[in-house]
Amino acid sequence: MPEQGDWLLRLSIAEIEQDAAFSAFPGIERELVLLHGAGLRLRFTDGRCVTLLPPYQRLRFAGEDELTGAPVDGTSRDFNLMWRRADLHAELLHRSLAGSMTFGSEPQVAWAIYLLTGQIAFEDAAMPAMQAGDTAWLGACEHRRHLLHGSGELLAIRITPAGTGG
Structure with missing residues (x-):
């Protein structure tokens, strides 16, 4: 994985098979799109809870946000867009x-x-x-x-x- 200062824009696809903490990316904006699966539940430490549902529901959030993702009823596959907001x-x-x-x-x-x-x-x-x-x-x-x-x-x-x- 590139170090924080090595990129301005990043596109990736991730399989989430079990509850997992998301990496923090200070200074980064993120947008997550559910590609496959029954859903992905995102729990933020500030109390927000958002469930992305098929087809292709998405959420934009700050890379500094602390959260965990939990697939709903099996593995989820997600498209992750990240960009350095200052640039x-x-x-x-x-x-x-x-x-x-x-x-x-x-x-x-x-x-x-x-x-x-x-x-x-x-x-x-x-x-x-x-x-x-x-x-x-x-x-x-x-x-x-x-x-x-x-x-x-x-x-x-x-x-x-x-x-x-x-």
């Missing part, structure tokens, strides 16, 4: 796709695409086709349009520098 702003969107969708990269806008279900192909032949569970990075660059075609559901994460208005 970045991240917006996670859940979208269905039937046909085409366009994402625009700009000098201060990048995208991460995680395919939940289905399959997609990019208009740009240099980009590989994606199956469920694949991730694509559309880096910040001079005004570029990324057109994709397919069907399914995806998580789209828009990443911008902090303080640029998101």
